[in-house]
Amino acid sequence: MSTTELTDQATSLLRFATAGSVDDGKSTLVGRLLHDSKSVLADQLEAVEHASRRRGQEAPDLALLTDGLRAEREQGITIDVAYRYFATPKRRFILADTPGHVQYTRNMVTGASTAELAVVLVDARNGVVEQTRRHAAVAALLRVPHVVLAVNKMDLVDYAEPVFAAIAEEFGAYAASLGVPDVTAIPISALAGDNVVEASATMDWYGGPTLLEHLETVPVGTDPEAEQARFPVQCVIRPQNEEHRDYRGYAGQLASGVLRVGDPVTVLPSGRTSTVSGIDVLGQEAELAYAPQSVTVRLADDIDVSRGDLIAGGTAPEATQDVSATVAHLNERPLRVGDRVLLKHTTRTVRAIVKDIPYAIDIDTLEQVPGPGSLEVNAIGHVVLRTAEPLALDDYRVNRHTGSFLLIDQADGTTLTAGMAGEAF
Known part of the structure; x- marks a missing residue:
């Protein structure tokens, strides 16, 4: 088999993540995508219809297809990363539906860490908000190659093209400042199904692809x-x-x-x-x-x-015991200067100590906040580590696979921090 044939195989699978502010309609969008692409089993749809009737809803609440945890259903929010697998005749998909709350930024880091595309939802009534910028920054930080701006709830703004155009322009400018290489903006209504799987009859001013068409055709994988x-x-x-x-x-x-x-x-x-x-x-x-x-x-x-x-x-990375990296802290226990941890890089695990945390990153402004001394849960910052044995890390911006690592608690094996060798932006 040639490398061209392998590349063709790789591009038949797309890993993507969804993100957005609370109540922007992520779960409804994912449910609509699964439902309209005929990726929902009959018993699953029946269970959703039954649960919707119990909640006093006449139409099936498609958000329940992804909000699988009972606590999430009762609160009407998504609090964990919900993974779904589905396929169309053109491509197979692994989807990660990530939470919208600020305090669950770590979950988006988890969901987007292996994604090749991120769908960032925006409520057409609210436009680009703080959490939108946060999700765009995380996508840029993790070097997600493709970003889709899905401007949702267009039915609530009378499908107005100027509203969509203004949001797309603002988000595009911000994404460009982060170095995001590819942004595609699509106006949708997840509730009504406009431009999710089928083209909208009410937005004839939009001539681009539906969301599913874009997901099926976006170039993914690397040579x-x-x-x-x-x-x-x-x-x-x-x-x-x-x-x-x-x-x-x-x-x-x-x-x-x-x-x-x-x-x-x-x-x-x-x-x-x-x-x-x-x-x-x-x-x-x-x-x-x-x-x-x-x-x-x-x-x-x-x-x-x-x-x-x-x-x-090819050109081998330099093995070193001094690791400088951007990290996203995932644990409730803060990461502090002086902490002794385990560092897991590919198949190698070594002991390490946190020598310095020179700055944290304000994810909303991307400004460096010097000398924090520690990183709290959901915080993103820069750390300097000293390892007990040399490691060969590539810069994360060059190789996502060998430029990433995890920091682990020595005592109980809990994952503390996700690391990316080199500078973030």
């Missing part, structure tokens, strides 16, 4: 040939039998790029160099492997390689 090869070693395979006594393979998932037999590589953090002598895919020898395949790699030289090491092709 593996355009990325540096990064292969975190998950385990070392040395069969204990006479027939394969000389076999030594390194198994894992290729995080990015392409590895070919004969390619020169560097093993990090040791810095030793070798050449790829063989690649095994599902027990069969192959000439090349590409992300995100799980494979076994063999090297020409008998060098010390163990779990947590990184086999890097």
Whole structure:
């Protein structure tokens, strides 16, 4: 199989996240998307209809298709990341419906961390608000390649084109200041179904795609040939039998790029160099492997390689014990200077200490607030860490896979912080 064929396979799956302020209609939009694309099973729809009748609603409340937790249903809000899987004839989708409350910014970080597209909802009556800018900033921070501005509830502003145009212009200017590379604005009514799956008959002034059409056609995935090869070693395979006594393979998932037999590589953090002598895919020898395949790699030289090491092709990152990164703090317990933590990067986990928190980022203004000393839950800031062992991290802006890490509580294994190597903006 060629890399072109693999790229075609990768683009058949789109991971995307939805975000917006409270009551902007995220869950209704997702429910409408699932319902109108025929992705809802009959028993699911029946359960939603029954729950809606119990709440005194005549029409099915499609928001219940994603607001699955009982507490959320009772409050009429989304308080957790709700994942949904659906497909159309053109593409498969993994959707993360994230909360709108400010105090759940960490949940959006979780939902958008692997997304290739973010749908940011805006209430047409309210326009771009503080939480809209916050969600755009988080999408920019996480390097989400594509952003859709869905201007919802157009039915409540009489489907007025000037209202949509003003919101799209304001949001587009803000997104451009963040360095967001691609923004598509779509006027919709999730409740009525306008421009979600079917084109709106009441907004003939809009000539662009519906939301689903855009989701089905937006270019996603990256050409593996355009990325540096990064292969975190998950385990070392040395069969204990006479027939394969000389076999030594390194198994894992290729995080990015392409590895070919004969390619020169560097093993990090040791810095030793070798050449790829063989690649095994599902027990069969192959000439090349590409992300995100799980494979076994063999090297020409008998060098010390163990779990947590990184086999890097192309220009290898520098292994260092001093890590400077932008982080989003996810835990109720504050992150403080002097804290001793575990740092998990790909398949490697090492001890680390928080040496400094030089500044926090005001996510609404993007201004740096110097010397906070600690980061509270949902806060985003910059930290300097010292690790017990060298790590090979790429800059997150270059490689989302090998530029990200987690900080973990040493005592109970709780995830504390999501980190992105390098500067945020």
